[in-house]
Amino acid sequence: MFSKSLLLVFVLFASSINAGDIGVVGLGRTIFQPLCCYACLSSFWSLQLSCTEAQRETQDRGSDPFCHSTNTAYLSSLAYCMQVKCGADNVSSSETEQCWARVAGDGVSVGSLESNLPSIVPTVTLPYDAGALDQTSLVNEQYYEDSRKTIQGYVKQESAHALYGTILVAVVIGFCFCLGLHRLINYALPHRCLPRPISSFFSKYIYLPALVGSMHLRKFPGNIGYVPSRTLTLLVLCYIALNAVLCAINYPTLTPDTWYISSKKQHTSLIADRLGVLCYANIALTIMFSGRNTPLLWITGCSRSDIITFHRWVARVTAIEGVVHVVLYWNGTNSSGYNMFTLAAGIHTVNYNPSYWTWGIIAVIAMGFMVAVFSMLPLRTKAYEIFLFIHIAFAITILVGLWYHVVWRYHKAYGYEVWLYIAFAFWGFDRISRSLRMILLNWKSWILPSHPSAILELLPGDDFIKVTVFPSLIWNFSAGQHCYLYFPTLTTNPFQSHPFSVASWKNCSTPQPQTSANETSSSSLTPENPPPALPLHSTHNSTEPIIELQDIPLTTTPPNRTSSLPPKPSISFILRPEHGVTRNLHTRLLKSRKAKTAVIIEGPYGSAPSTKFRNADTILAIAGGIGITSILGYLQLYLSELEKGSKRRPSRFILFWTAREESLIAAVSSQMGDVEELNAKGVEVRVVCTGIGDGERVDVQELVRGEVLGEGGEGRKVCVVSCGPGALADGARKSVVGVVGKKGVSVDLIEEAFCW
Numbered sequence: 001m002f003s004k005s006l007l008l009v010f011v012l013f014a015s016s017i018n019a020g021d022i023g024v025v026g027l028g029r030t031i032f033q034p035l036c037c038y039a040c041l042s043s044f045w046s047l048q049l050s051c052t053e054a055q056r057e058t059q060d061r062g063s064d065p066f067c068h069s070t071n072t073a074y075l076s077s078l079a080y081c082m083q084v085k086c087g088a089d090n091v092s093s094s095e096t097e098q099c100w101a102r103v104a105g106d107g108v109s110v111g112s113l114e115s116n117l118p119s120i121v122p123t124v125t126l127p128y129d130a131g132a133l134d135q136t137s138l139v140n141e142q143y144y145e146d147s148r149k150t151i152q153g154y155v156k157q158e159s160a161h162a163l164y165g166t167i168l169v170a171v172v173i174g175f176c177f178c179l180g181l182h183r184l185i186n187y188a189l190p191h192r193c194l195p196r197p198i199s200s201f202f203s204k205y206i207y208l209p210a211l212v213g214s215m216h217l218r219k220f221p222g223n224i225g226y227v228p229s230r231t232l233t234l235l236v237l238c239y240i241a242l243n244a245v246l247c248a249i250n251y252p253t254l255t256p257d258t259w260y261i262s263s264k265k266q267h268t269s270l271i272a273d274r275l276g277v278l279c280y281a282n283i284a285l286t287i288m289f290s291g292r293n294t295p296l297l298w299i300t301g302c303s304r305s306d307i308i309t310f311h312r313w314v315a316r317v318t319a320i321e322g323v324v325h326v327v328l329y330w331n332g333t334n335s336s337g338y339n340m341f342t343l344a345a346g347i348h349t350v351n352y353n354p355s356y357w358t359w360g361i362i363a364v365i366a367m368g369f370m371v372a373v374f375s376m377l378p379l380r381t382k383a384y385e386i387f388l389f390i391h392i393a394f395a396i397t398i399l400v401g402l403w404y405h406v407v408w409r410y411h412k413a414y415g416y417e418v419w420l421y422i423a424f425a426f427w428g429f430d431r432i433s434r435s436l437r438m439i440l441l442n443w444k445s446w447i448l449p450s451h452p453s454a455i456l457e458l459l460p461g462d463d464f465i466k467v468t469v470f471p472s473l474i475w476n477f478s479a480g481q482h483c484y485l486y487f488p489t490l491t492t493n494p495f496q497s498h499p500f501s502v503a504s505w506k507n508c509s510t511p512q513p514q515t516s517a518n519e520t521s522s523s524s525l526t527p528e529n530p531p532p533a534l535p536l537h538s539t540h541n542s543t544e545p546i547i548e549l550q551d552i553p554l555t556t557t558p559p560n561r562t563s564s565l566p567p568k569p570s571i572s573f574i575l576r577p578e579h580g581v582t583r584n585l586h587t588r589l590l591k592s593r594k595a596k597t598a599v600i601i602e603g604p605y606g607s608a609p610s611t612k613f614r615n616a617d618t619i620l621a622i623a624g625g626i627g628i629t630s631i632l633g634y635l636q637l638y639l640s641e642l643e644k645g646s647k648r649r650p651s652r653f654i655l656f657w658t659a660r661e662e663s664l665i666a667a668v669s670s671q672m673g674d675v676e677e678l679n680a681k682g683v684e685v686r687v688v689c690t691g692i693g694d695g696e697r698v699d700v701q702e703l704v705r706g707e708v709l710g711e712g713g714e715g716r717k718v719c720v721v722s723c724g725p726g727a728l729a730d731g732a733r734k735s736v737v738g739v740v741g742k743k744g745v746s747v748d749l750i751e752e753a754f755c756w
């Protein structure tokens with residue numbers, strides 16, 4: 001028994017390393033070739049031999065390899081059939097011999113075809129419905145022909161499944177490339193555009209609006225998620241429709257078919273297989289759309305939240321296809337094909353490991369739980385780290401399950417695992433890119449003691465934190481980007497990272513917008529007396545002692561009023577303390593106000609401002625609360641473009657910022673420069689402190705209408721940039737939609753979001 005098992009393991013191993021073909025069935029990979037060889041095999045394989053153990057209904061199908069490889073009647077009948085039929089098909093004898101070596105003993109060596117030929121031509125012909133073989137016999141001609149057609153039909157169906165899976169992936173990726181091309185054309189030819197009425201129509205009714213009403217970044221009632229934008233919804237619907245069509249078409253039923261017990265079962269099996277293959281193709285897509293570093297982000301220029309939304313929908317469709325695949329097979333058969341397949345069909349599962357069935361079920365259960373329970377918005381917002389842990393653990397379970405599901409059943413002969421290779425490649429690429437980004441930006445702080453540590457400080461008002469990091473190399477940071485920050489000494493999980501918008505950057509090699517060290521006290525900030533605005537700059541005074549954050553003494557350093565930054569490139573972020581690591585940081589900083597600690601930075605992510613920003617003559621930036629951090633980046637970009645004298649740049653920047661907390665206004669304004677200077681550069685700043693509770697509400701619609709339609713003539717180009725709470729961002733979007741096409745002004749929208 002032990003030696004038998006050992007041999008089986010060897011056969012499995014050998015068949016896996018011999019799989020020379022690449023691709024999927026019909027596209028780079030052939031199965032059941034030469035056909036005559038497999039039609040002969042299928043005609044004899046299921047027959048009861050003298051050595052066949054009595055079978056129970058539900059046990060694994062057919063004779064075991066040791067019986068087939070030792071039974072003379074079987075081997076000589078098969079050899080004779082192959083020689084005659086393959087000769088008639090003009091298959092070369094070496095090809096026939098190779099096929100014989102592969103299949104005759106079910107992987108166990110049985111000598112050459114020649115040596116197994118009967119010494120005299122058999123005279124007995126098997127009846128069509130033969131059940132046993134006890135002497136060397138001629139194949140039943142009709143049964144042989146039916147077996148041949150069955151295999152041809154089966155290969156055709158497998159090729160169709162594989163083709164449709166490939167079409168699905170190709171259409172999605174192809175569409176991404178089209179988006180990329182469109183982006184490239186827009187960048188290269190900014191003045192090439194559709195006639196205004198047409199472009200306005202698309203903007204107003206398809207491209208810009210929320211799906212229904214104005215709900216997009218506000219949470220859907222019941223906290224179940226966000227509603228994708230209208231464009232994204234259309235794309236998702238097209239993708240679902242494509243899946244439905246590819247599931248529904250091309251199921252020719254063969255009669256007679258020697259592999260299925262009825263045409264109903266054949267139909268069920270074909271549908272289940274189609275769903276299974278599409279599920280595998282979709283797994284590749286799911287992973288492609290999941291990573292921080294997926295090339296699809298760079299190609300399409302879409303926001304991460306759009307890409308993640310698509311990832312969610314692909315995952316849902318994948319799970320549904322996987323679940324239906326399992327349900328169909330679960331209802332129709334068992335791991336050995338009982339009650340669906342005839343014994344003759346066993347030739348396509350020779351030496352399979354029955355555990356493939358269990359692994360498939362495990363993968364599909366994990367998929368179901370992952371999309372229906374463990375990815376819901378409440379878990380993501382309440383316990384992000386737990387969500388992330390479960391997400392990764394389940395993703396690994398699914399990929400392992402899917403791997404063994406096909407490899408233990410088909411030994412890589414059909415190429416289903418190709419979809420998993422693609423998934424692994426994209427996942428690996430993302431992880432490697434993250435590591436490279438981290439190494440590039442942080443290596444100096446790891447090995448050079450002279451390299452400054454990150455500086456953390458409480459901003460005036462004591463509610464907000466500023467983090468300044470000194471990247472190891474000069475990198476082109478830009479507005480609209482975010483980075484992930486790791487605080488390895490402060491979190492139990494050193495791999496925990498959090499995204500924060502780049503609020504300002506200082507690149508020593510390029511001229512910086514002029515900043516002032518003057519501070520405006522928070523008490524002077526009122527809607528009537530708006531704060532001056534300038535990009536943040538570090539307030540780190542190199543002469544001031546800065547302590548390590550881990551051992552903060554209970555002393556308070558007065559707020560720093562100078563601005564002597566080490567001559568190093570730096571990036572700053574402003575953090576609102578939430579409940580996790582940011583709260584931890586805040587609590588520690590309350591004791592010292594300023595400290596240094598190890599911060600690893602990974603990024604930057606997010607595309608630099610699109611052509612929309614550069615092509616506009618007026619930027620209307622609408623910030624809500626901590627959303628100001630992202631808008632500050634745009635302001636810095638505006639000022640540096642002005643300083644550089646770029647030809648394609650806006651000439652006016654209106655910053656409208658509403659915040660509930662005075663402390664936030666104090667915190668941000670404490671870092672700012674002279675408002676008169678800004679005004680001279682075309683920047684207008686308006687701040688509204690709404691206060692907690694019944695504070696003043698801001699009429700964004702009025703603001704947008706006033707700014708877009710109020711002044712200037714035909715041909716003005718306004719770009720609205722919004723970043724803030726859902727209600728504010730949705731209000732801005734709705735207002736932009738409302739003014740599109742009016743007064744000949746062209747309006748665009750850039751929406752920065754802190755959620756996905």
Ligand SMILES: Cc1cc2nc3c(=O)[nH]c(=O)nc-3n(C[C@H](O)[C@H](O)[C@H](O)COP(=O)(O)OP(=O)(O)OC[C@H]3O[C@@H](n4cnc5c(N)ncnc54)[C@H](O)[C@@H]3O)c2cc1C
Binds near residue numbers: 384482498502581
């Ligand atoms: C693109 C982007 C830019 C952002 N920029 C800023 C910024 O400039 N300033 C700022 O104060 N905040 C910003 N945020 C929000 C910031 O990421 C969270 O406030 C921070 O992760 C909270 O950490 P915590 O451990 O204290 O969170 P918790 O108290 O555990 O959670 C608070 C909220 O943050 C979300 N969150 C937690 N961890 C993550 C994560 N790793 N990825 C995404 N969301 C997470 C949770 O879902 C929850 O809604 C940004 C978010 C995004 C997506």
